[in-house]
Amino acid sequence: MGKQKQQVISRFFAPKPKINDSSTPPTAPPSSSSPISSPKISATVSFSPAKRKLLSSHLTSSPKRPKLSPHTQNPIPTPSVHQKFLEKLLEPSPGIPQPSSTQSSIPKKYTPLEQQVLDLKNKYPDVLLMIEVGYKYRFFGEDAEIAARVLRIYAHMDHNFMTASVPTFRLNVHVRRLVSAGYKVGVVKQTETAAIKAHGDNKTGPFCRGLSALYTKATMEAAQDVGGREEGCGGESNYLCCVVDKSVLLENADRGFDTRIGFIGVEISTGDVVYSEFDDVFLRSGLEAVVLSLSPAELLLGDPLSKQTEKLLLTYAGHYSNVRVERASRDCFNDGGALAEVMSLYENMAEAKAEDSEKEVGWTEHGNNHLDIEGIMNMPDLAMQALALTIRHLKQFRLEKILCLGASFRTFSSNMEMNLSANTLQQLEVLRNNSNGLESGSLLHVMNYTLTVSGSRLLRHWVTHPLCDRNMISARLDAVSEIAESVGSYRASQNVGSIDEENSDVAIVQPDFYSLLSTVLTNLGRSPDIQRGITRIFHRTATASEFISVIQAILHAGKQFQQLHAEDEHNNKKVRAKTVRSVLLKKLIFTVSSSSVVGNAVKLLSTLNKEAAERGDLANLIVIHNDQFQGVASSRKAVQLAKEKLDSLICLYRKQLKMHNLEFMSVSGNTHLIELPADVRVPVNWVKVNSTKKTTRYHPPEVLTALDQLSLANEELMVISRAAWDNFLRGFEKYYAEFQAVVQALAALDCLHSLACLSKNKNYVRPVFVDDSEPVQIHISSGHHPVLETILQDSFVPNDTHLHADGEHCQIVTGPNMGGKSCYIRQVGLIAMMAQLHSDSSRLGPLYQHHQ
DSSP states (O other): OOOOOOOBGGGGTSOOOOOSOTTSOTTSOOOSSSOOOOOOOSOBOOOOHHHHHHHHHHHHSOOSSOOBOTTTOOBOOOOHHHHHHHHHHHSOOTTSOOOOHHHHTSOOOOOHHHHHHHHHHHHOTTSEEEEEETTEEEEETHHHHHHHHHHOOOOEEETTEEEEEEEGGGHHHHHHHHHHTTOOEEEEEESSOHHHHHTSSOSSSOOOEEEEEEEOTTTTTTSTTTOSSOTTTTTOOOOEEEEEEEEOOHHHHTTTEEEEEEEEEEETTTTEEEEEEEEEETTOHHHHHHHHHHOOSEEEEEESOOHHHHHHHHHHTOTTTTOEEEEEEOGGGTTTHHHHHHHHHHHHHHHHHHHHHHSOSSOOOOSOOOOOOHHHHTSOHHHHHHHHHHHHHHHTTTOGGGGTTTOEEEESSOTTBOOOOHHHHHHTTSSSOTTTSOSTTSHHHHHOOOSSHHHHHHHHHHHHSOBOOHHHHHHHHHHHHHHHHHHHHHHHOSOOOOOOSTTGGGOOOOTHHHHHHHHHHHHHHHSOOHHHHHHHHHTTOOOHHHHHHHHHHHHHHHHHHGGGOOSOTTOGGGTTTTTOOOHHHHHHHHHHTOHHHHHHHHHHHHTBOHHHHHHTOSTTOBOOOTTOOHHHHHHHHHHHHHHHHHHHHHHHHHHHHTOTTOOOEEETTEEEEEEEETTOOOOTTOEEEEEOSSEEEEEOHHHHHHHHHHHHHHHHHHHHHHHHHHHHHHTTHHHHHHHHHHHHHHHHHHHHHHHHHHHHHHTOBOOOOOOTTSOOEEEEEEEOOTTHHHHHGGGOOOEEEEEETTSOOOOOOOOOTTSSHHHHHHHHHHHHHHHHTTSOBSSOSOOOOOOO
16 A cells, blocks of 8 residues: 555566655655655656646546447446556656656757767768767767667667767778668768877867768769778679659650650769660650669669659669669759859869879879860750769769769760660560579670679670671671680690781681780789779779789789780781781780880889888888979978987986996887886986886886877878878879770770680680671571570570561461470570670571661
């Protein structure tokens, strides 16, 4: 009877409170002089006074008519026991104060760090922030709850916010996990060190912090600190696609088109930019083909967007696709605003480039830096709007410069390539199989023998965009055939005669070409992704070790291919004529082995200290010569003088203590300690650092002052060295186009080598194309389905196909269910597509296909 009512669910398991006076009524409030200790509360249930009064009156009022069950229409008995329990539960407890308006209006008191967090979250509301605090990156508030769920780490309450943390050396891993979960992640770093803070104006305040980097799926590989490692990414492209549309005129609607679509696809880590503008039907089949071909990692929707376009894009970016979606308004781009936005960016880049050329950054100007913007100005209106939205979006990541100086713009569909529809890509299983949606079991997977990541990305484009130009098809087929012949010659013998120049059609290619090509591609496959590495250097996000490994890989490939030079260097038309016959191979090899590329690579590497780059020693990274980087040289000299001044103090203490053998020592990270026996008396102003049973170690005041000056000099050296490294990377812009051409040539060589290996391993033969004057026809003898042949191996039965425009121009395929009708039809389509893909086709006789 004397038990106190508790407003807690766990009161049944809590210990009973001790009551001094058993005669005290249960409803009497405790006096202020003798408070009653209440049990520990683990969970509370609270209601507003109005709701509590309403529920209490509802429960206590006697109903006039009993309630009937909705199922049986029988009276429901009065729950007297349950009613009493609710009355006791809802009754306010005298031991728990009720919230009042005066208490809720009291403002919270935030720590300086929490105030920084609030300011950062107000500035970046849509970003999940990782804030550097000491040796950890901390999450606060809702960000901590998200991080705890995604990263499976512990979150707890600290002052006013929930918080969670991860160590700084695991930044790369945790950022990638959060980005893969679809979040935009921002890293906030301390902008000052302890030494600089001690000598600055902010001695007593918290460390200054600022947003240093933003990460999303499309920008991850080009970003600083976490990009370029290819963890779980492989050779997949991470396109950012921006889509805008508008309704078409009535005359176009009569042809089935109801909207006009413009899009931009940017692969920030490689500099590839794809754009197009086209009329599309109600089902958006053209847009679907673009999305399936590029497989974007992020979608940027230009509002307002039609419902049908938005529906298709959001369906592609469904819950299981792991594609991030962001919206951007394009209302400000009316009346030519998009062109003005793009032109302003180009003008700013040109001005910044002119200012940099006037500064001394350790580079000598060469070449023409004129910005070719004529192609940009001729872009269609909707594509221009998509470009302007993309530029505005990339500005927050500081990666917009790739669209101005380092991008290679190309249209999605051209007269030189076929534009495969989305239905074709799906039904023929070109990129993914129809069983589980994976790449294994697709045409791309079967044809992919590439050795490099960049070659794998290029082969994907080749497979989805077969050629339409006869000359380009013949050039690529010649290159594939020549490499395939070289493979056979190399396997047959290591010593094969030279080429018969008079009868080049039956000449045997020297086997050293295939050996050299395979060696170069194998070494590139073991190196980092040089295509993304070159672009990261352009973005100035590459590390020193990454810079050296990428440039060394390009230099090694260039020197290897220079071994194929057979003629006089001044006679460029006959370079490598005795070794390689294919015009395409000559062009690609000459691009890779250019003397300009090799010379610039040697020059770049000579400016860096390789050992310092491997150690991550930024202070000793730059090799100073020819009066370059004088700021770094002065800072290094200041550090050296500070060290000499500190070391010279030992002579003073030898005289003062009359110990000629006295030396500085270091213990547990404390340097320049003076160790003396415990009984030796020292000046009062000497600082005792640590001691043992027999000795004591001190820091004299002069040593502390000199150490402080040395620490400040080292910090200044790091700041200047970091700026010098940034200027060094900035100067790489003038070489970027040349090195990017080398990377693309190496990727093309890898693709040609892959198709040659496919042809040799599967015994494919070269297709033959008829003249334009002849009728349309296709003849396949003993054709195999390229994918099912790999799965069934010897169980597949070959088929023939003979179609002619003036003869048998159609066939009716009949048979039982699961009899192979669709397999046969898909087989003909895949073989025809492989023929125009500049690949030898699957075990067929002469293939005659009219080119339109």
